[in-house]
Each structure stands twice: as C-alpha cells, then as structure tokens.
Amino acid sequence: MPAHNEAAYLESAVREVRDGLRARGYDLEVIVVENGSTDETLPIARHIAEGTPDVRVSSRPVADYGASLRDGMMAANGELLVTFDVDYYDLAFADDAIRLLTGAAPTPAIVVGSKRAPGARDERPWPRRLVTTVFSALLRLLFSLSVSDTHGMKAMRRAAVAPIVAQCRFRSDLFDTELVIRSERAGVGVTELPVHAQERRPSRTPIWRRVPRSVAGMLVLRLALWRGARHPRPTSS
Numbered sequence: 001m002p003a004h005n006e007a008a009y010l011e012s013a014v015r016e017v018r019d020g021l022r023a024r025g026y027d028l029e030v031i032v033v034e035n036g037s038t039d040e041t042l043p044i045a046r047h048i049a050e051g052t053p054d055v056r057v058s059s060r061p062v063a064d065y066g067a068s069l070r071d072g073m074m075a076a077n078g079e080l081l082v083t084f085d086v087d088y089y090d091l092a093f094a095d096d097a098i099r100l101l102t103g104a105a106p107t108p109a110i111v112v113g114s115k116r117a118p119g120a121r122d123e124r125p126w127p128r129r130l131v132t133t134v135f136s137a138l139l140r141l142l143f144s145l146s147v148s149d150t151h152g153m154k155a156m157r158r159a160a161v162a163p164i165v166a167q168c169r170f171r172s173d174l175f176d177t178e179l180v181i182r183s184e185r186a187g188v189g190v191t192e193l194p195v196h197a198q199e200r201r202p203s204r205t206p207i208w209r210r211v212p213r214s215v216a217g218m219l220v221l222r223l224a225l226w227r228g229a230r231h232p233r234p235t236s237s
Contacts, residue, residue, distance in 0.1 A: 001032050002068035006086040007039040009201055013086045014048055014055060020091045022054075026098075029054045031072045036063030066175025073158075073165055081156045083176070087200040088152050096193055097155035108189035109160035110180060113153030120194035128203055131210045138215065142222045143181050147192040150177040160188050169224065174217050181225065 001017070003010055010032070018030050032049070034042045034057065045057040058071060073081055080101055082094050090113065097111035115122045115129075116136045122129050132149065139145040154176065161179065164186060168178045184190045203210075 001030060001072070001084050001086060001089075002065050003032050003034045003037070003041050003045060003086055004063045004065070004068075005037045005039050005041060005204075007037075007041045007044055009086050010041055010044050011048055013084075013089065013200075014045075014052075017084060017089055017091070018052065018055060021094065024091070024095065027078075029056060029076070029078065031055075031075055032057045033060065033068035033072045034058070035060040035065070035068045064171050065173060066171035069175055070165060070168065070171070073156075073161070076158060079158055081154075081158050081161070083154045083156075085152065088197070090153060090195055093153050093193060093195050094155060097153075100191065100193075101155055101157055106189065107157070108191045109157050110183050110188070110190045111155045112147050112149055112180060112190065112192040113195040114147060114149035114192040115152065115195060115197045116148035117192050117194040121196045124197055124199045125203075127210075128199070131214060134211055135214050135218075138218045139177075142218055143225075145181060146184060147180065147190055149192065150180040152197075153195065154180075164188070170217075170221060172217075173214065174221055177218075178221060178225075181221075 001014065014030055014032060021028050032045045032055065034045050042059055049055045049057045058075065060068060060071065069083060080098060082097070093113045097113070100111050101107055114120055115132050122132065135151065136148045139148070139150065161183060164179060164182050167182060168175055170178045180190055
C-alpha cells in the first residue's frame with residue numbers, strides 16, 4: 001500500500017483492509033510504503049505497525065508511486081500479492097481475485113481490477129473517469145493489451161511476477177502498466193475483473209496535468225519496449 005501525504009486516511013484504510021481480510025481467514029501482512037510525505041503519514045504508519053504485528057512499514061525519501069509499489073512487492077513474503085491504494089481498495093475484489101489465482105489450472109499470474117471492464121461501475125468524478133478512458137484507449141492502441149486497465153487494484157502470484165518486476169525500468173505512474181504489459185508478453189497469464197470504483201478522497205493531481213502526463217508516459221514506454229524487443233539484453237550464462 002503506497003502512502004504519500006495520507007495522514008488523514010491511512011489509519012482507517014490499513015485497519016479496514018487488515019481487519020477485513022483477517023476476518024475472512026487470510027494469513028496476511030500489510031506492507032505500507034511511505035514515500036516522500038511532508039505530513040504525519042510516516043509517524044502514523046509506524047504507530048500502526050507498533051501495535052499490529054502483521055503491519056510493516058518502509059519509507060522512501062522521494063515521492064514515487066511506482067517505486068513504492070515495486071518496493072512493497074519485492075519485500076513481500078506471501079505467495080500471493082494484492083496491491084491496494086489508500087484511497088482505492090475493495091475486499092470483495094481480493095476475494096474474487098484470490099479465487100482465480102488459486103483455482104483450477106490454468107491460473108493467471110495477474111488479476112487486474114478494471115474500472116473499464118464490462119460490468120464495472122465507476123462512480124468517481126468525471127475528470128478521473130476521463131483519465132481512465134484515455135489511458136484504456138492508449139493501452140489498446142499502443143500495446144494491443146487484452147485487459148482494459150492497469151492502474152489500481154491487482155492481485156498476483158509472487159513467484160510468477162517477481163522476475164518480471166525485476167525487468168521493469170519505469171517507476172512513477174508507469175510501473176504497474178509496464179508490469180502488466182511485460183507479463184502479458186511473457187505469457188504468464190493476465191486477466192481482469194470488473195470493479196466498483198468510488199472516490200474516498202479528492203484526486204491529488206489536476207486533470208490538466210494527468211492526461212498529458214499519461215499520454216507522454218505511454219509513448220515513452222512504447223518506444224522503450226520496442227527498442228528492447230529489437231535489442232534484447234544478453235542473458236548471463
């Protein structure tokens with residue numbers, strides 16, 4: 001769970017996720033990765049962890065959502081990983097995704113919680129829905145991706161995705177997108193589930209910054225993957 005300037009929401013989010021999954025019978029740990037906060041996020045996270053043995057906290061000096069996701073995934077010990085944001089989590093998604101990951105073979109390596117899949121309900125304000133619509137269109141156009149979303153909630157089998165996480169070059173907003181694209185191209189299995197998206201707090205980034213940044217980032221990622229396909233790195237023997 002990445003956390004940047006989430007002092008007002010972090011404790012309730014962590015406790016709801018932790019207690020809700022515990023009540024379902026899961027053996028789990030919650031990893032909070034604080035990154036570059038200027039408020040009381042880090043002290044609050046440490047206070048939660050002091051009184052809750054299955055909550056761990058790490059900290060990064062600079063705000064970076066993707067790097068925080070990566071740190072948490074690499075630090076996890078469990079067989080299954082679920083990524084939640086402080087303002088975007090759904091325990092029902094975790095239930096359904098875990099059933100897919102542990103069901104009859106062939107099982108996927110990644111289950112994406114899609115705000116654009118048939119059956120999804122996106123009740124966020126229209127600017128956030130617009131960003132997701134643009135992003136989904138770019139995924140189809142630039143990468144021929146089979147899933148309609150890459151940001152937000154995901155569940156994964158750690159053993160399958162760990163080598164791909166190590167290959168990912170991008171951080172910030174593009175890390176999880178690169179992870180999903182590389183996973184699908186590696187043939188490890190990516191599927192999606194429709195989700196109900198609601199806003200728990202206002203968006204931190206204005207729409208006029210999100211859309212251009214998303215478009216530019218996707219173009220850079222497309223170029224990087226194309227170059228990587230043409231000039232693959234040699235493997236060590």
